Amino acid sequence: MYTVEEVKALAKVRTPESLGTLLEIFRSDADIDVRREAVSSIGRHNNSGRIYDFLLTEAFSRDNPMELVYQMFRTCLYRSRDDARFEDLRVRMLDFWRNEILDKMNAYYDFRQSREKPRPVSKITTPLLLIGDNTKTLQTLPANSVQLVFTSPPYYNAREYSDYSSYSEYLARMGESFRECHRVIEDGRFIIVNVSPVITRRPGREFESIRYPIHYDLHRVLTEAGYYFVDEILWVKPEPSVPDRVSGYRQTRKPLSYKPNCITESLMVYRKECAFLLDRNMRGYEDFDRHEDEPIDTTNCWHITPKYDKNHPAVFPEELCRRVLRYYSFEGDAVMDIFAGSGTFGRAARKMGRVPVLCEMNEDYAGIIQSESGGYYDVRGGNREKCCQQITLWEGLQGRGD
Ligand SMILES: C[S@@+](CC[C@H](N)C(=O)[O-])C[C@H]1O[C@@H](n2cnc3c(N)ncnc32)[C@H](O)[C@@H]1O
Structure with a gap:
C-alpha cells in the first residue's frame, strides 16, 4: 500500500516505470485519496499518449467515484492547452457526465485561459x-x-x-x-x-x-x-416576541396538534454566478475597516x-x-x-x-x-x-x- 506522499514523489520521477507504477496504484489501491493523488501525478508526467489512453478508458467509467472523475477532468483541461486530443476528450467528458461541477470547472478554466478581466464596474456614487x-x-x-x-x-x-x-x-x-x-x-x-x-x-x-x-x-x-x-443564516428572535402557536398543545398534549413557536427567519445568502473566485471581488479594498473591537x-x-x-x-x-x-x-x-x-x-x-x-x-x-x-x-x-x-x-x- 502506498501513501499520498509516496505517490506525490512518484510524480517527480518522470520515467516510464514510475508512470507504470502510478497506473498500477490507480487500478489496485483502495484508498480514494491515494487514487486521486495517483490521477494527479499521472497528469504531471510528460507521456501524453499513455495519459490519453488512461483517460480514454477511465474517464468514462461509471465505476470510478466522481472525485476521481473531477481529477481526471482537471488533467484533461490542462492538457487541452496544447494537445487537441485532450480538447476533444474534454468536450466528450462534459457531454457524457452532464454534471454541474464539471461545467463550473470548465467555465473557470476558460475564463482564466482567455485572460479576460472581470467586466468593468460602473459604481453608483449617489444615494x-x-x-x-x-x-x-x-x-x-x-x-x-x-x-x-x-x-x-x-x-x-x-x-x-x-x-x-x-x-x-x-x-x-x-x-x-x-x-x-x-x-x-x-x-x-x-x-x-x-x-x-x-x-x-x-x-x-x-x-x-x-x-x-x-x-x-x-x-x-x-x-x-x-x-x-452560499449559506443560510438564521435570524433568531426571543420567543416572547413571536405569536404563540404552542398554547393549544400545551393544554391538551394531544399528538398532531403540535405547532412550535417560530422564532427564526432565514437569510438566504446567494452569489451572482461568474467564472472567477471571490478574491477577484476583494481586490482593491486593501484599506478596509476591520471592526476589530466588535465580536464576530x-x-x-x-x-x-x-x-x-x-x-x-x-x-x-x-x-x-x-x-x-x-x-x-x-x-x-x-x-x-x-x-x-x-x-x-x-x-x-x-x-x-x-x-x-x-x-x-x-x-x-x-x-x-x-x-x-x-x-x-x-x-x-x-x-x-x-x-x-x-x-x-x-x-x-x-x-x-x-
Ligand atoms: C417586507 S417589506 C420590506 C420592509 C423593509 N425591509 C423595511 O425594513 O421596512 C416589502 C416592501 O416591498 C414593496 N414592494 C412590493 N413589490 C414591489 C415591487 N415590485 N417593486 C418595489 N417595491 C415593491 C412593498 O410595498 C413593501 O413595502
Whole structure:
C-alpha cells in the first residue's frame, strides 16, 4: 500500500516505470485519496499518449467515484492547452457526465485561459430612491453597478401590501424582480434575501389554512435567475416576541396538534454566478475597516430582537442590516434593497459609509423614506412632489420647518 506522499514523489520521477507504477496504484489501491493523488501525478508526467489512453478508458467509467472523475477532468483541461486530443476528450467528458461541477470547472478554466478581466464596474456614487415597480425602475440603473443586495420581499398574502392572485404568480413576480436585479449586481457579489414561511388566512372554519415554505421555492427562483446558494443564516428572535402557536398543545398534549413557536427567519445568502473566485471581488479594498473591537458572529444563528414600526408592518431591525453590511460589503460600496419598505437598510448603509440604493413602489413609504432622511436621496420615478411634501411635513414635525 502506498501513501499520498509516496505517490506525490512518484510524480517527480518522470520515467516510464514510475508512470507504470502510478497506473498500477490507480487500478489496485483502495484508498480514494491515494487514487486521486495517483490521477494527479499521472497528469504531471510528460507521456501524453499513455495519459490519453488512461483517460480514454477511465474517464468514462461509471465505476470510478466522481472525485476521481473531477481529477481526471482537471488533467484533461490542462492538457487541452496544447494537445487537441485532450480538447476533444474534454468536450466528450462534459457531454457524457452532464454534471454541474464539471461545467463550473470548465467555465473557470476558460475564463482564466482567455485572460479576460472581470467586466468593468460602473459604481453608483449617489444615494438613490427609485419609486415604482422594481422590475421597471431597476432598468434605469447601469449593469454591474451594485455591490450588495439585501432585501425582504413582500410576504405572500400575509400583509396588507401584498396582493397576488396565486402562489405561482407570486413566485413568478419575484423571479422577474430577481432577474432584473441580476443585471445590476456586480458579477460575483452577494444577494441576501430575508424570508420566513407564511400562512394564508382560512377561507372559513371548515377549511384549512395553507402554510408556504417560501424559502424552499425561492431557492429555485434565485438559481434560475443566475445566483447560486452560499449559506443560510438564521435570524433568531426571543420567543416572547413571536405569536404563540404552542398554547393549544400545551393544554391538551394531544399528538398532531403540535405547532412550535417560530422564532427564526432565514437569510438566504446567494452569489451572482461568474467564472472567477471571490478574491477577484476583494481586490482593491486593501484599506478596509476591520471592526476589530466588535465580536464576530461565528455561527449561522444571529440572535436579534425584531423591531415594530408604526408606519410599516414588516421592518428590518437595523442591527440585522448592520451585520449584513459588515460581513458582505465594503465602505463606499453601492448597496441595494429592492423592496425597501420603510428604508431601514438605507439608514444603516448610510451610517456605515455605504451608498444606499432603494426601490419602493408604495409612494407613501417612499415619501417617508425621503422625509426621514431629510431629502438625502436622489429621487427617481414616482411622484416627486408627494415626496417633497412629505419632507416639508417631516421637517415641521422636527421643529425645523416654518
Ligand atoms: C417586507 S417589506 C420590506 C420592509 C423593509 N425591509 C423595511 O425594513 O421596512 C416589502 C416592501 O416591498 C414593496 N414592494 C412590493 N413589490 C414591489 C415591487 N415590485 N417593486 C418595489 N417595491 C415593491 C412593498 O410595498 C413593501 O413595502
